[in-house]
Amino acid sequence: MPGRLITIEGLDGSGKTTLAAGLLDVLRAAGRAAELLREPGGVEVSERLRALVKDPALTVGARAEALIYAAARAQLVEEALRPLLAGGTWVLLDRFVDSSLAYQGGGRGLGVAEIAELNRFATRDLTPDRTLYLRVDPAVGRERTGRRLEGFDRLELEGRAFFDAIAATYDELAAAEPQRIRVLDAGQAPEAVLSGAVAALADLLSA
Numbered sequence: 517m518p519g520r521l522i523t524i525e526g527l528d529g530s531g532k533t534t535l536a537a538g539l540l541d542v543l544r545a546a547g548r549a550a551e552l553l554r555e556p557g558g559v560e561v562s563e564r565l566r567a568l569v570k571d572p573a574l575t576v577g578a579r580a581e582a583l584i585y586a587a588a589r590a591q592l593v594e595e596a597l598r599p600l601l602a603g604g605t606w607v608l609l610d611r612f613v614d615s616s617l618a619y620q621g622g623g624r625g626l627g628v629a630e631i632a633e634l635n636r637f638a639t640r641d642l643t644p645d646r647t648l649y650l651r652v653d654p655a656v657g658r659e660r661t662g663r664r665l666e667g668f669d670r671l672e673l674e675g676r677a678f679f680d681a682i683a684a685t686y687d688e689l690a691a692a693e694p695q696r697i698r699v700l701d702a703g704q705a706p707e708a709v710l711s712g713a714v715a716a717l718a719d720l721l722s723a
């Protein structure tokens with residue numbers, strides 16, 4: 517049986533990393549072969565593009581930014597995602613196409629339809645089996661990100677309007693595709709977010 521692609525989405529500071537680690541344990545305890553990957557990154561080419569796109573010392577135009585994320589994604593899909601899924605592994609992926617729709621399509625104002633088209637090319641139409649959207653108030657997410665020791669990366673230095681637009685776009689995407697995209701309240705305690713996520717995957721886990 518092919519594996520499943522589960523993506524985790526949300527604003528910076530929404531708790532994706534914590535949820536991903538918890539879910540990985542749950543999947544493995546349930547006897548599934550499971551791997552956790554992140555975007556941008558996961559394979560060497562994409563990790564190098566990650567360093568480039570996050571560097572606060574660089575000025576990157578919106579279109580170039582969209583293309584860099586798409587290039588990192590194309591390599592991850594070809595080198596890691598398709599082989600893992602074909603081998604029956606469940607892949608938990610911290611960010612995927614919806615991040616580009618929200619950040620570049622909404623946040624940068626390039627348009628969701630345009631970014632979707634670019635990503636269809638990049639991924640050859642690979643679509644997640646389920647997407648867990650950690651919904652957080654942009655101000656709360658920002659406050660949580662600010663508490664990290666490593667400081668802000670290039671995108672995190674953006675202002676409030678950018679993150680408000682991203683949050684609004686995520687909400688629109690979730691409303692348009694309620695079967696694939698499940699909304700989790702990221703304001704809850706981590707254990708509650710994890711159990712909500714497991715419930716949102718129950719049908720896939722029992723199949």
Ligand code: TYD
Pocket residue numbers: 527528529532533554555556570585611612613615616617619620671672
């Ligand atoms: P990362 O450190 O992974 O952020 P987080 O751990 O908070 O998810 O950095 C990824 C940054 O890149 C994050 O600010 C979101 C942004 N991003 C995009 O703008 N578009 C994309 O397609 C992806 C995958 C990420």
